[in-house]
Amino acid sequence: MKNQSGRMSRMVRRMAARIRSLRYRNQPERIVAMGYDEMASDYGSWALRHERPDRDKYTKLLLNNLPEGSELLELGCGPGDPTTRILAQHYAVTANDISESCIELAKQNVPSAKFILSDMTTLEFDAESFDAVVAYYAFHHIPRDRYAPLINKINRWLRPGGIFMAALYPYDVEQLVTEDWHGSTMYWSSYDEEKTLRLIREPGFEIIEQSKESAVEDGKETTFLWIIARKPGPD
Numbered sequence: 381m382k383n384q385s386g387r388m389s390r391m392v393r394r395m396a397a398r399i400r401s402l403r404y405r406n407q408p409e410r411i412v413a414m415g416y417d418e419m420a421s422d423y424g425s426w427a428l429r430h431e432r433p434d435r436d437k438y439t440k441l442l443l444n445n446l447p448e449g450s451e452l453l454e455l456g457c458g459p460g461d462p463t464t465r466i467l468a469q470h471y472a473v474t475a476n477d478i479s480e481s482c483i484e485l486a487k488q489n490v491p492s493a494k495f496i497l498s499d500m501t502t503l504e505f506d507a508e509s510f511d512a513v514v515a516y517y518a519f520h521h522i523p524r525d526r527y528a529p530l531i532n533k534i535n536r537w538l539r540p541g542g543i544f545m546a547a548l549y550p551y552d553v554e555q556l557v558t559e560d561w562h563g564s565t566m567y568w569s570s571y572d573e574e575k576t577l578r579l580i581r582e583p584g585f586e587i588i589e590q591s592k593e594s595a596v597e598d599g600k601e602t603t604f605l606w607i608i609a610r611k612p613g614p615d
């Protein structure tokens with residue numbers, strides 16, 4: 381009986397994913413926004429429960445490299461805990477997400493930050509607006525042909541000497557829609573490590589730290605490519 385209802389709910393999820401991926405095949409950002417709207421609170425408590433030593437390691441590296449009080453933009457902030465909250469204890473944070481539910485939770489979790497609800501690929505800022513731009517586990521939800529224009533914009537938004545830090549999926553995946561990321565349909569897209577690093581270097585970033593970091597998520601090992609890159613500028 382239990383097996384049967386499990387099979388049924390898997391079938392329903394698969395069908396829902398298929399319908400959503402067909403309906404929004406030209407708007408993958410809608411699939412992502414709807415998915416995170418459905419699971420914002422579940423994702424938030426999972427992220428807090430779930431140990432990711434890479435998150436801590438790179439947050440510490442950032443804190444060591446970026447002076448207190450710097451102006452920082454976070455892309456794809458999610459529900460804001462644990463990372464936006466920690467960043468906002470040290471920096472003037474502007475945080476962005478495409479999911480309204482994530483932004484609502486993040487506002488409660490981090491009242492001192494400024495929030496922008498939008499697709500990160502459509503954001504616009506003046507040149508040299510920030511000392512750092514960070515993206516924790518978010519790029520792999522945007523279509524990969526939008527990576528290069530976004531990385532170029534990030535480079536432009538940074539002041540000379542500014543820092544770009546990101547956790548990226550280092551796999552060659554043109555696009556994939558899955559039916560059960562925290563119970564919701566989700567869209568994924570990424571390049572392999574070599575191409576990702578090339579895209580980051582292209583606008584002139586110098587990569588000052590990089591490593592592949594693995595952690596076990598719900599019994600499955602996942603690996604992210606972490607980078608800290610610097611826009612050339614005054615030494």
Ligand SMILES: C[S@@+](CC[C@H](N)C(=O)[O-])C[C@H]1O[C@@H](n2cnc3c(N)ncnc32)[C@H](O)[C@@H]1O
Pocket residue numbers: 409412413416427455456457458459461463476477478479482498499500501515516517518521522
């Ligand atoms: C895996 S979660 C990571 C959340 C948070 N950065 C963390 O470290 O837990 C990915 C986040 O990126 C956001 N996201 C995905 N695509 C986006 C886009 N195009 N623009 C802005 N945010 C996006 C999602 O809504 C989600 O909150």
